[in-house]
Amino acid sequence: MNLNHLAIFHAVAETGSVSGAASRLFISQPAVSKQLREFEGVIGMPLFDRLPKGMRLTATGEVLLVFAQRIFATEAAAERRLAELRDARSGRLSIGASMTIGNYLLPKLLARYQQRYPGVDVQLEIANTEVIQQKLLANTLDLGFTEGFVEEEDLEEVVFALDQLVVIAAPGHRFAGRTDLRAEELCSEPCLLREQGSGTRAVVERTLSARDLHPISTMSLGSPEAIKQAVAAGAGISLVSRWTVATELRAGTLTVLPVTDLTVERPLHRLSLRHKHPSRAVERFLDMLLQDEGLNGAGLVPDLPKTI
Amino acid sequence: MNLNHLAIFHAVAETGSVSGAASRLFISQPAVSKQLREFEGVIGMPLFDRLPKGMRLTATGEVLLVFAQRIFATEAAAERRLAELRDARSGRLSIGASMTIGNYLLPKLLARYQQRYPGVDVQLEIANTEVIQQKLLANTLDLGFTEGFVEEEDLEEVVFALDQLVVIAAPGHRFAGRTDLRAEELCSEPCLLREQGSGTRAVVERTLSARDLHPISTMSLGSPEAIKQAVAAGAGISLVSRWTVATELRAGTLTVLPVTDLTVERPLHRLSLRHKHPSRAVERFLDMLLQDEGLNGAGLVPDLPKTI
């Protein structure tokens, strides 16, 4: 059976006449007449009785009409669904992010995204780089946001922001208020770090040892939150992403120590599966990331380089 | 959306490759490639990621595939249903018949029909000619079987059998056994007839009055059964269709009086709506009617003229 023929049959059945179907389909009456007869030939049974005043379905035609209606209703539903996907009125945005990015950088942006595209099913998963890379490769994530990454043929990687690590201390700390601090001095203070394997710890250690600086490591803690709590309690200083402490700085429970001769920066990476076409829902998210309403609009990265 | 394109998309999605789809559709690989790209252009979104080893559905493609599967499954179901209708493995046979035909002529035939075509929904309605004609005109009956009929432009009418009316009496009747009975003699006997308006009564009266015979009418009864019961009880004689008394003759509760100079015959008509194509189920029934397995096979009409 040819579904083009079926469409013509459907139109004739619903309008009750060949000429009616023709005008509905924007083709000529003979075209409909011919196609319909051809279709009846294929079916092997007449679908209409030809009456002087028009066409009347046979029993066979009645049966077929029900199927035709189902088919074209489904087609219409498919078109509607595609239209939704096209304008991101539905779809899925599945993101995997490292702890820092997922907790401090994305939530505000995702909230605005969700507000603008309420039909999209947004999923944010916080996990380490390895898990995120694996899930990207398994095609169960649309985008990954990580600090480091392991080179991988099938993954596309792009620096989308620069993370600045700042030295924090309790407001009552002896260094607080100092504007002439030098990196060496920090080594006299107990320095709290993240656990082995953390991206944050890796970049800190790499930067400092490149300058032959060796901080006194006392504790290693498993999350940015734990670090902040300990530092606020006066346990020492730490190097953390400035995004993780925005709230505490405003609240005054922590302070940043400006170090004159030290800047620790690291690129943040956006990862995606090579050759994978993004859905419209994903494209809209990437748009927001790149536009003013992206990270800048979130008020967190005033002078972010606008790399993709 | 073009459902031809959708079929190609469907094949690519299910085989996972353009070339696979091509061989499944018995067309060349470039044909599939081109149609698919065209389809993606119409949709406005890519449906597949092109990987070196084949094609992978995008999120949009996954959504569309579900609809495509529904559509083509419905199409397949329609094809199956049509095939059933084609071999009368399903369908409807809706017959309206007058009392005599419906009660004595059709049941045996319909039983064999139902046995041979168990999927067909057989409906037999017994009603008078007027009702049957109206239902045929309303297209709610496939066939009508009546004695008389009222000429009607939209109804096609055909004599399908000749009904012989025979004179019956109780076996103990004084005429029983006589082989030289003449029509005049019958007028001395009380004759039971059907009610006014009955086709049977009409033909009897017409035939007899044409010969200037006037039977003594005592009772008029509303059904062949009532007539037979009364005659068997010795209430008189009657003229009835020979089909209605086959059982009683065999049982010996009634006997036929052979009248040397009287034959009362009437044509039986098959009616159908003009321009109406019969379904296969109806065609198969008409076949049985015409073949040896028809009324003859039913053992009721040994020498029936084989008119349609």
Place this chain on the structure above:
DNA sequence: TAAAATACATATATTAAATGTATCCCATAA
């Protein structure tokens, strides 16, 4: 490391399908 194989894309020519125009037929209504 080069050759072969696999898989999809592109270009051009060809074929098949669908459509349009003109005309005819039939039944009905004015």
Place this chain on the structure above:
DNA sequence: TTATGGGATACATTTAATATATGTATTTTA
């Protein structure tokens, strides 16, 4: 009778689908 409305047919034309030949990228094999 002539219009009129609805469908069928014939033939020409346009559009769409397809094939052949070839190209590119990648993977596998020798």
